[in-house]
Amino acid sequence: RSYHGCFDQLSRLVGLTFCGTVNFPWDPVASKAAFFPLNGPSKFSLVIENEDVKKYHFRASLNNADPNKKSLGFLLETPGSQTDRKLELLLERTYSPYQGLKAKLDSPWKQVSAEVAFTDSDKELSLLAKATNDDQEYYAKLGALVTGDSSHATYHPLLEYKTPERHGSLVSKKGAKGRQQSQPFTVTGSVTVDRSPDSRKYTFNDVVFSTPQGEYKVEGSVVRESGNKFSTDLTIHYGSHHVVLKSAYNRPARGEVHLNLNVQPSQYRDFGVNLIWDYKHSSNNIENSLAVVHGSDPENTLARFTLNQELHYMFQNIYNFDLSSKNKVSYPLLGIIGKFDASVAPKNLHVGLEASYEKHKFETELTAKTGVKHIGDYDIDFHAKMLDNSLKFETKRDVLSPEKSKFTTDLEVHPGRKYSLVADVTHVFERNNINFQLDAIASIQGQPDQYKLNSGLVCNHHLFDTHHKLTVGDVEYVDINANFKKAPGENPSGSAKVFLKNYVVGNAQFKYASGKGSATLNVDLPKLGRKLKGTGDLQVTGSHHVATVEIYYNADKNPNQKLTFHTDTDFKKDALDS
Structure with a gap:
């Protein structure tokens, strides 16, 4: 290819x-x-x-002979060729009597230039922009002619423009015979500037902007003061209507801002807005306040939306910190109120929420504390309410000693009842020593009887003991206990008892001494109308174990009905014979 x-x-x-x-x-x-x-x-x-090039000519020149002007030029051409290729670029910087920049590019096929000038003198304050593209010129000048002195000066608007299609002045001026020339845009009036060491005031004296769509008139003042203060009091007229614009901005210190903006249109009075914003930020605090009033009355308290926020933060480490926030929003016109507060610290937590709309209201709050008096104690309080329904829950732990605690819990439901629980607890959990005791009382509002639970567990090298008892009022429903003694130098023995009201009544005992052991079992099942009895014997001679177990499953009616289990087993070192 x-x-x-x-x-x-x-x-x-x-x-x-x-x-x-x-x-x-x-x-x-x-x-x-x-x-x-x-x-x-x-x-x-x-x-x-x-094609026809014999040589190239390149030139760069810097001209700073004039103290008020500097220029830099570049030239590239091919002398002696039949085709004109002369390319010249000129960059110019002007310092006086105005500040300006100019760039011009000339070539056989295109001439382009651009210029920007800023004039700030006792008689004129203006900004000029000009650009050319071959024979097309674009020109605009914006500024004002100045009269008066530095403390009291009057600025008359100066707006001129020129495009390839049209040219003229935006400032109203007279024609050849005293007639007003017709321009698409005109500006009349003046702006007076009063200067003092601490402030500047700009007064708009019937400044009128005329456009093909209509006239716009501005009157009023703008004030700028030291200390970052700024305010406006302006009225903008259009046709038979007007808009009043009042504002105030103040930044008295670093991290503090105050802003007030009030806009009131005469044509659409319901669309008036009055905005007030305050913000303050310090090393550990932030405060934010916003208020917006809509309608024709800027002081209306009913059509007022407000938002208030506070934030506090401090953090040194995970054991020393404090964070809190408060937030509130309200809009009385619709009956809306909302609140959200929260705070957290190593030993404290608080969360609160409230919301309401007209007559409907919802609120909830949670408070939790720990380590109030002793390590491990706590106090938790929670409540919630919606309309006529509410719920309240409280629970706490008081540490009485390193081994004893008291727990208190209350639950209240409306409509409904209140439920309470109080428990005394002994808690010892060591490697070879467990002692757990529970004594709890529960009560229900409107019921005379209390629910009582007594439960415990003791387990160590010498003793295993557990008991569980449940009573309602004076009636006992559950009573279960078991005991096993295994102290060194003593013969092991134990007993057990089971009582489930109307269902089971039973007890058992066993003992062992000198290679002989015995056990008895008695169970009464009232619902089934049956009693069970059991006996057991164990004899140990060296490695020889002989055991007999007899179960009488209808002991009170027919003692001959029984199950017998007998085993004769020899546990040898390397064998089992059974």
């Missing part, structure tokens, strides 16, 4: 054309051919064609 191409886009500028040719073998059918460049002859060539 063969490719050939020329790049002549720079020919008008430098008089050179760049051409290139590439030849390489290409046979997509030959699948066993060698890879490029071993698959055949290839050729690459680059040719530079000179």
Whole structure:
């Protein structure tokens, strides 16, 4: 394949054309051919064609002879060629009597220039922008003519423009015979500036902007004071209507802002807005307050939306920190009130939420404390309310000693009842010594009887003892206990008792001494009308164990109905014979 191409886009500028040719073998059918460049002859060539250039002339010059002006020029040309390629760029900086920048580019095929000038003198304050593209010119000048002195000056508007389609002055002026010239845009009036060491006041004296769509008149004042203070009191007229714009901005210190913006249109009085914003930020606190009043009365307390926020934060480490926030929003016109407060510290937590709409109200609050008097104690209080329904929950733990605590819990539901639970707890949990005792009393509002639970567990090298008793009023419903003694030097023995009111009554005992053991069991099932009895014997001689167990499953009615289990087992060192 063969490719050939020329790049002549720079020919008008430098008089050179760049051409290139590439030849390489290409046979997509030959699948066993060698890879490029071993698959055949290839050729690459680059040719530079000179049209009529004999030499190049480049010049750069800096002119700073004038103290009020500096310029930098660049020139590129091809002397002696038939084609005119002279390219000249001029950059100019003006310092006096105005501040300006100018750039101009001349070439045989395009002339372009751009200029920006700023004038600040006793007689004029203006900004000028000008641009040309061949014979097309764009021109605009914005500013004012100044009369008076530095403490009391009057500025008359100066607005001029020029485009390829039209040109004229935006300032109203007289025609040849005293007639007003018709311009698309005009500005009349003046602005008076009063200066003092601490303030500047700008007064708009019937400043009228005329456009094809109508006239807009501005009157009033703008004041800027030291200490970052700014305020406006303006009235903008359009047709037979007007808009009053009043504002005040103050930043008295770092981190503090006050803003008041009041806009009142005469045509749409219900769309009036009065905004008040205060913000304060210190090292550990943030305060934010926003109020928006809508309607024709800027002091209306009913059509007023308010938002108040406070934030406090302090953090040194996970054991020493304090974070709190308060938030409130209200809109009386719709009966809306909302509050959200929260605080957290290493030993305290508080969350509060309140919301209301007209007569509908919801509120909830959670307070939690720990380590109040002793390590491990706590106090939790939670309540919630919606309309006429409410829920209140309180629970706390008082540490009486390292081994004893008292727990108190109350739950109140409205409509409904109050439920209370008080528990005294002994808690010893060591590696070889467990002592857990629970004595709890529960009561329900409106019920005379209390629910009592007594439960315990003792477990160590010498004793295993557990008991559980449940009573309602004076009636006992559950009584379960078990005891096993295994002290060194004493014969092991134990007993157990089970009482489930109307269902089970039972007891058991066992003992062991000098290679002989015995056990008895008695169970009464009132609901089934049946009694069970059991006996057991164990005799141990060396490694020889003989045991007999008899179960009388209808002991009170037919003692002959029984199950007997007998085992004779010899536990040897390396064998079992049973």
